[in-house]
Amino acid sequence: MAYKQRVTARRRKLYDQSVFVILTIVSTFAILVLGAVGGFLLLNAYPAFSQVDQWQFFTGTVWDPTNPIEPLYGMLPLLVATLVVSAISALIAIPIGLGATIYLSEIAHPRIRKIMKPAVEVLAGIPSVVLGFFALTVFAKFVWDLFYPAWRPDDYLNMFNGAVFLAIMMVPIMVSLSEDAMNSVPRSLKEASLALGMTRWETTWKVVIPAARPGIVAAIMLSIGRAVGETMVVVMATGSAPQLTWNPFSSGQPITSTIAIEMGEVAANTPHYYVLFELGLVLFVITFALNYVADWAMRKYSERYQ
Amino acid sequence: MSENIKVTGLNVWFDKNQALKDVSITIPKNEITAVIGPSGCGKSTFIRCINRMNDLVPKCKVTGRIEVDGKDIYDADVDVVEVRKRIGMVFQKPNPFPKSIFENIAYAPRIHGKDLDPSLQGTKVTKYTKKELAELVERSLRRAALWDEVKDRMEKSAYDLSGGQQQRLCIARTMAVDPEIILFDEPCSALDPIATAKIEDLLVDLKKDYTVVIVTHNMQQAARVADRTAFFYLGELIEFGETERIFEKPEQKLTEQYITGRMG
């Protein structure tokens, strides 16, 4: 019968199946990498659980790992610095990012959009080390002298300084993700609102943004995740002083900086080395959680519009 | 009439929705069979079962038998690829590949080689020579009444053609594989009346060589081209018979209501 497999067909089928097997095997790589991230963080942080007082690690207010008499591994100064820097950058980047998104997707003339969108993408492409360099050499001095002699930041390199450049990194992420969300709001919805005599602003505010909210939430979460995990900007711009302070105008040393700075100087397989991996684990958990929230928001979103 | 496709007890589910209910129908060789019915009645699902395109839909389950020349195409030892080679399909929206006109036609023959004849079982695939391929392309295009319109621009993109030309290109592309049955899934729904008329002429001409099954939402089209007509409603085959009889003396009340326009 014509529809039965022929020899060539069988060979072809075998070929197709081997392609499938190869693709499956290759695809496991991504899962393995994620497993390796978690696994090797745990493996290398594990000795710290017994060699370093965990109560002190999570609640200690002093980070002084190189103290020759009694090294102190209190994480709070680092965690607080991470929080302060991320919070300020979020406060700057979220409104500006949203504003720019609304402008680009709802208001701007197509010609302007054609220039601005690549500009945002190029901004996203600038390496963080270049932003950190600019913050260190130019912006720090600008802020330092801005209101002098009336006011000066407590430290030349401070957390505000780093937060501004983290914000610059976050804005393009905000824009591209929330624009996707706003663009996927059905046009008919917008037109219906405009046809009811609402102004464009009212339509944007009362129709488009609520409909795009899950996507915007995801955008916010992912860009905060980026700020929490970003290293080079904070290493270069926030000054490296692990002190416990909420004052954004003094130096601080977020978790990422601590790993980057101290990993280069620490001997392998010492308590300090293990603790740095534990810090990595903390970071991983935070970003994992943020990612989870973003994923959850997006899933809700796709359910609603199916 | 000699039977070509014999469907018995065909049921189709998409996840938990049953799209076809116990459909049994025998489609004769070298005739045009039209499948009509209101939208959502399962007519597209039905013809997509005949060349197993529904296999591609996740969560789609098919039970029952579809015998083509006496062989159930859902049997375990049947090769789907072989089924689709022998049973071609033309889709609702023209879907030429974003390649040249020539490449659109030459693509499948080049892959299949000359081993299209089932009697050559097991032999190695022999490639077409360049000249043979050009001849095949020309033959297919002539058969689809498109050759004269495109012969001077074979290397141009198929996207430069009009909608009607694209659809005829898709028909030519299907014929280049030399199927015995060609399924048409509302082939004219995206076309204007002139392009539609050309395709209808072509359809009538094609039945000399092929068994044709056409799904259409346009009753006049069915009346114009089809030898037999099947009326589907809510996943069930309501009535099947010679077109003239279906349109003039429908036996079922539902069919009559549909044909006289008293139904959605």
Add this chain to the structure above:
Amino acid sequence: MRRRTKERLFFMLFRGCAWAVGLALLIIVGYIVVLGIGVISWEFLTEFPRRGFTEGGIFPAIVGTLYLMALVMVIAVPIGVLTAVYISEYQGKSRFAGALRVAVNNLAGVPSIVYGLLGLGMLVFYLNWGFSLLASAMTLAFLVLPLVITASREAIQAVPSSLREASLALGTTKWQTIRHHVLPYSTPGILTGIILSLSRAAGETAPILLTGVVLTKTILPQDVWDTFMAMPFQLYALATRTVFEKTADFQYGTALVLLIMVVLMNLAAIVIRNRYREKYKW
């Protein structure tokens, strides 16, 4: 009328936001271009640094960054593209596919310094690759893998399913359809993603910082097991570990060369994508 005024006010505010973004880009790029352009010369691009980065050039750092990008491409591109093909064409309803999706999403959110820790813990010490070009490249490949996968997946899913059906209905196999249609039509989109990923790899500092980059080296890396110099690390190290006045020229020069490289790659990606949008209008 108050509604219209309100609308105008808000729109002005949003326009201000957008222009602030543009302005930030302009100032940062402009500043580095103005101060760096005078430094760049043939010598700066082709010579080794001398006298503590006050004379000579950044040749080994450029070469190191190029080596890194080449290795990252060799590792991450095939794996990333094939994974994308698997996810978008073969996944179906399997558990494995779901796990894969979750893994890719989460990998994209892992901070770069954490990738650095992975490289250090797994590649440098556990697998005993040592501080090396290969360890750094592999770490960066891990980092860009989710980017390559996501970009390729989007490009592949943008190919209309009607074309897949057309090909399958002609009696071709799934892989033939992917090989002859899906991949060719999505190539420009995949290419865009690859270029952006490589530009990301070129600019990343934290992962290589922990896995093998060095500030000075008198020869180019001899093989993949050797340490190497790279532009982003050189910029970081010079800016934070040397007296600014002495090495300022090298800092601005390095920043500018890196910036030019990355921006050019980004622009190339944008151009390719726009062309492709015009070519395949579906």
